[in-house]
Amino acid sequence: MAYTLEQLRGFVAVAEELHFGRAAVRLKMTQPPLSRQIQKLERAVGAQLLVRDNRRVDLTAAGRVFLTEARRLLTLADAAPDLARRVSSGTSGVVRIGFTAASTYGILGRLLNELGRRLPYVDVDLAEMVTREQVAALAHREIDLGLARPPFDRDTFESRLLHREPLYVAAPAGHRLLALGRDVTADDVAGEPVVMHSPTKARYFYDLVAGVVPIPQEDIVHTVSQVLTMLWLAAAGRGIAFVPASAVRLPIEGVGFARLVTPVAEPVELHLLWAKESANPALARVLDVLDGFTVA
Incomplete structure (x- = not known):
């Protein structure tokens, strides 16, 4: 009873x-x-x-x-x-956010602080994943929002540009490129050993760098997927690496940075990405809060 x-x-x-x-x-x-x-x-x-x-x-x-x-x-x-x-x-609930590792360098924390201040009753679950994994997770309703790199399927997803930044060259401390006293060009890095982005797990950065700097296969000494790994390898003298400007925030001893000259001043893009058919009311509130959100 x-x-x-x-x-x-x-x-x-x-x-x-x-x-x-x-x-x-x-x-x-x-x-x-x-x-x-x-x-x-x-x-x-x-x-x-x-x-x-x-x-x-x-x-x-x-x-x-x-x-x-x-x-x-x-x-x-x-x-x-x-x-x-x-x-x-939508003022309470859960929003599951996928993010790329590089988006944590000064961007993700500020975004979460803004959401915590404006939507205190919305819980945020985080999942680190590359863009390809985020796209699959969004399609299967495993996450609600992604911090991802383009391009995207416009028939399935909505997106909003969140942040743009330049490309930098990371080089071992004392490297000749760091002593030039100016921005580095594609000609300057010719012949240098390179720690390169993976063409499968970091396809966005691979294509972006390849479109700016032609790198012969024989100059690629390592292929990795994470920016942090690239910096540690550069610090060890394994080669130079091409990284987003936000990576300069990482206090890795033995690495210096120089801005890379690119056709577009700030070619690295990070987007908010979500499924068009999402039915989570809290997601709509999160998107409203992040409308106009910028990272200095």
């Missing part, structure tokens, strides 16, 4: 007042129906919760334990309508 919220409220009132008359007044009802509520509740629970006689009312051991749980259930029940309204409006 199930019990009702009215029975729980009646029990809590009697347990706190330890008097049926005062509890009835508090609940704006008469004493007989309150007594019947408590009797039905005890039958439903299968245990005596109150000891009562003509002079006093007291809680049994079972009643004291049940009082704690009854208060918790009533708190949840009272909060449920407000929570449902907030979830429906």
Whole structure:
């Protein structure tokens, strides 16, 4: 037999007042129906919760334990309508965000701070994944929003440019490129050993760099997918690497940076990416908050 919220409220009132008359007044009802509520509740629970006689009312051991749980259930029940309204409006809920590793260099943290300030009741779940993985996760509704690199399928996804930045050359400390005192050109890096982006796992950066700097295959000494790995290899003297400007924030000892001359001043793009058919109300709120958001 199930019990009702009215029975729980009646029990809590009697347990706190330890008097049926005062509890009835508090609940704006008469004493007989309150007594019947408590009797039905005890039958439903299968245990005596109150000891009562003509002079006093007291809680049994079972009643004291049940009082704690009854208060918790009533708190949840009272909060449920407000929570449902907030979830429906998008001011509460969960948004799952996928991000590339390079987007954490000064961008992701500020974005999360903005969301935390403007949408305090929206929880954010994070998943690090390359753009290809984000696209698949969005298509399968495993994430709601991506911080990804173009291009995208415009029939399936909506996107919004979030950030642009230049390309830099990372080189071992003391390298001749760092002593030029100017931006580095494609001619300057000719013949240098290169730690290159993976053509499969980091296809965006691979294509971007290849479009600016023709790199013979024999000059590629390593192929990796993560910018941080590139910097450690450059610090070890394995070769130069081409990285987004945000990587300059990483305090890797033994690495210096010089801006690379490119046809477009800030060719590295990071986009917000989401599925057109998303039904998560909180995502719409997140996109509203991030409309116009910029990273200095």
